[in-house]
Amino acid sequence: MATTEEVQKLASLARITVGEEELERFTREFDTILGYIGQLDSLALSEKGEERPALRNVMREDGEPHATGKYTKKLTEQFPAREGDALVVKQVISHE
Amino acid sequence: MSKALNELTIVEAARALRARECTVRELWDACAGAAQAKNPELNAYLELFDADSAAIDAAQRRIDDDGEAAPMLCGIPLAVKDNILIQGRIASAASKMLEGYMATYDATVVRKLKEAGALFLGRTNMDEFAMGSSTEHSAFGHTKNPLDPTRVPGGSSGGSAAAVAAHMCIAALGSDTGGSIRQPASHTGLVGLKPTYGAVSRSGLIALGSSLDQIGPLTKSVEDAHLIFEAIRGEDTLDSTTIPDGLYPLVREEESLRIGVPRHLVEQEGLDPELKSLFDATCARLADASHTLVDIELPTSSSALAAYYVIMPAEVSTNLARLDGIRYGLAGRGAALLDDYLESRSEGFGPETRRRILLGTFVLSSGYIDAYYHKARAARGALRHDYARAFEQCDVIAFPTTTAPAFRFGEKSHDPLSMYLEDVFTVTANLTGMPALSVPMGTVEGLPAGFHLTAPHQGEARLFATARIVEKLPRA
Numbered sequence: 001m002a003t004t005e006e007v008q009k010l011a012s013l014a015r016i017t018v019g020e021e022e023l024e025r026f027t028r029e030f031d032t033i034l035g036y037i038g039q040l041d042s043l044a045l046s047e048k049g050e051e052r053p054a055l056r057n058v059m060r061e062d063g064e065p066h067a068t069g070k071y072t073k074k075l076t077e078q079f080p081a082r083e084g085d086a087l088v089v090k091q092v093i094s095h096e
Numbered sequence: 097m098s099k100a101l102n103e104l105t106i107v108e109a110a111r112a113l114r115a116r117e118c119t120v121r122e123l124w125d126a127c128a129g130a131a132q133a134k135n136p137e138l139n140a141y142l143e144l145f146d147a148d149s150a151a152i153d154a155a156q157r158r159i160d161d162d163g164e165a166a167p168m169l170c171g172i173p174l175a176v177k178d179n180i181l182i183q184g185r186i187a188s189a190a191s192k193m194l195e196g197y198m199a200t201y202d203a204t205v206v207r208k209l210k211e212a213g214a215l216f217l218g219r220t221n222m223d224e225f226a227m228g229s230s231t232e233h234s235a236f237g238h239t240k241n242p243l244d245p246t247r248v249p250g251g252s253s254g255g256s257a258a259a260v261a262a263h264m265c266i267a268a269l270g271s272d273t274g275g276s277i278r279q280p281a282s283h284t285g286l287v288g289l290k291p292t293y294g295a296v297s298r299s300g301l302i303a304l305g306s307s308l309d310q311i312g313p314l315t316k317s318v319e320d321a322h323l324i325f326e327a328i329r330g331e332d333t334l335d336s337t338t339i340p341d342g343l344y345p346l347v348r349e350e351e352s353l354r355i356g357v358p359r360h361l362v363e364q365e366g367l368d369p370e371l372k373s374l375f376d377a378t379c380a381r382l383a384d385a386s387h388t389l390v391d392i393e394l395p396t397s398s399s400a401l402a403a404y405y406v407i408m409p410a411e412v413s414t415n416l417a418r419l420d421g422i423r424y425g426l427a428g429r430g431a432a433l434l435d436d437y438l439e440s441r442s443e444g445f446g447p448e449t450r451r452r453i454l455l456g457t458f459v460l461s462s463g464y465i466d467a468y469y470h471k472a473r474a475a476r477g478a479l480r481h482d483y484a485r486a487f488e489q490c491d492v493i494a495f496p497t498t499t500a501p502a503f504r505f506g507e508k509s510h511d512p513l514s515m516y517l518e519d520v521f522t523v524t525a526n527l528t529g530m531p532a533l534s535v536p537m538g539t540v541e542g543l544p545a546g547f548h549l550t551a552p553h554q555g556e557a558r559l560f561a562t563a564r565i566v567e568k569l570p571r572a
Binding site for chain 1: 197198200201333336337343396399402403405406413417420421422423424425427432433434436437438439441442445447450451453454455457458459461467468471472474475478512513516
């Protein structure tokens with residue numbers, strides 16, 4: 001059984017605010033959903049069940065970089081706040 | 097010509113363009129006109145683009161100059177799901193979070209289609225971040241099923257499906273994480289393909305579940321789906337999960353097919369009885385046409401949906417962590433940096449998105465990761481093994497695409513689990529990475545239903561060949 005405190009904890013881990021009413025609804029729904037996916041528990045799987053995929057190298061050689069600044073304008077245009085090409089954010093570490 | 101231009105398939109439109117029966121401009125105008133006329137009622141498109149005269153003229157010149165050598169998609173107006181990036185256009189994934197996000201580059205599939213001379217009519221509605229099976233989770237209103245406006249078109253690619261079914265475009269692109277192309281195709285009488293994982297580049301697709309997502313076509317015919325698939329597939333340096341041709345053993349097209357039917361799935365409770373008889377009748381007609389039906393067992397299938405609803409939310413919670421309101425997208429601002437995150441994400445994400453993020457956070461948390469996530473991964477491996485074993489006895493695997501025809505608005509939107517059960521047949525192909533296709537098999541009480549086919553990895557050619565046979569079967 002999920003509790004509202006647990007769901008509240010998950011919400012804060014996921015950086016989401018959940019209102020009181022929604023918290024209760026999510027908690028109820030969680031029970032139903034977890035009840036359903038709980039059927040995995042009764043599944044008898046051998047340790048070999050999880051197959052390791054065959055490995056192949058998907059890395060490519062570094063090279064052919066795009067010209068510096070090619071995307072700067074397009075990307076900075078999406079910034080909510082900026083100074084020149086710099087993204088403005090709140091201070092991360094406080095001195096207080 | 098008996099059909100209006102916007103009602104043509106890609107193959108028919110390409111032929112008409114080459115025979116000078118119509119111009120690219122006339123084809124565009126017919127589709128754009130139908131889209132403008134029907135969109136206020138259906139809400140298939142979130143945005144209709146203005147005609148790009150340069151692209152229309154270029155396509156016309158290419159057909160005039162190259163004739164038969166011009167790509168089949170040259171001059172064909174297509175619709176694109178709102179989670180696929182077109183440079184300079186908004187790509188919102190039907191979320192308030194990205195309502196104003198302007199794509200800074202073309203998705204690889206869009207680049208390939210542009211190179212083939214295809215045109216883009218607009219971006220289509222969907223469930224927010226492709227989470228849903230009805231488009232009811234869109235932040236911008238739901239899309240109606242053109243065949244019965246009191247019903248959902250399916251989802252999450254419901255806008256693309258409605259646009260094609262209502263002839264508001266010639267064909268469309270969707271994305272499929274657990275059935276989001278095949279289920280709406282089934283509900284609107286279309287062909288929908290989920291390619292082999294890695295066959296089509298995901299570069300420029302807004303990620304939902306990265307180990308499951310594939311882009312694919314929604315079309316009026318099997319031939320059209322084949323054409324679009326050939327145009328968009330291929331290895332891509334921008335997506336390291338794309339695969340080279342011949343990575344898997346060659347899947348041959350067979351004259352006489354062995355069609356595997358998992359009776360234990362088809363006989364299960366909850367399958368609409370009329371839809372089941374339609375499926376059985378379709379199988380019987382395939383047998384009459386000298387194909388062989390084989391009973392197969394897919395024991396892990398019954399747990400596939402449960403495994404999917406662990407793996408997918410886990411990937412969702414990870415993928416959507418990047419949307420924090422700092423660099424792009426909705427930017428809520430509070431007292432401290434943490435408040436900026438909280439305000440952006442709480443305001444930007446709708447209820448279903450938040451539900452899945454929480455679920456994903458839960459199944460990945462340290463106390464539960466073994467019980468849920470690792471168990472689901474093991475089930476996924478076992479499922480893949482089940483399918484591999486079944487393909488030793490058969491060439492394709494068949495079952496219905498959905499358990500029932502399109503449902504009414506509101507019927508499932510208040511019960512997340514019943515909505516999740518919509519994907520019960522389709523999720524397996526995403527978990528195994530195998531290609532799968534839904535092709536219309538007839539109607540149930542006037543509503544279309546799809547016949548679902550799965551082939552081994554990289555077996556799309558066999559899927560298309562089989563689907564063409566189903567497409568041509570006499571209807572009951």
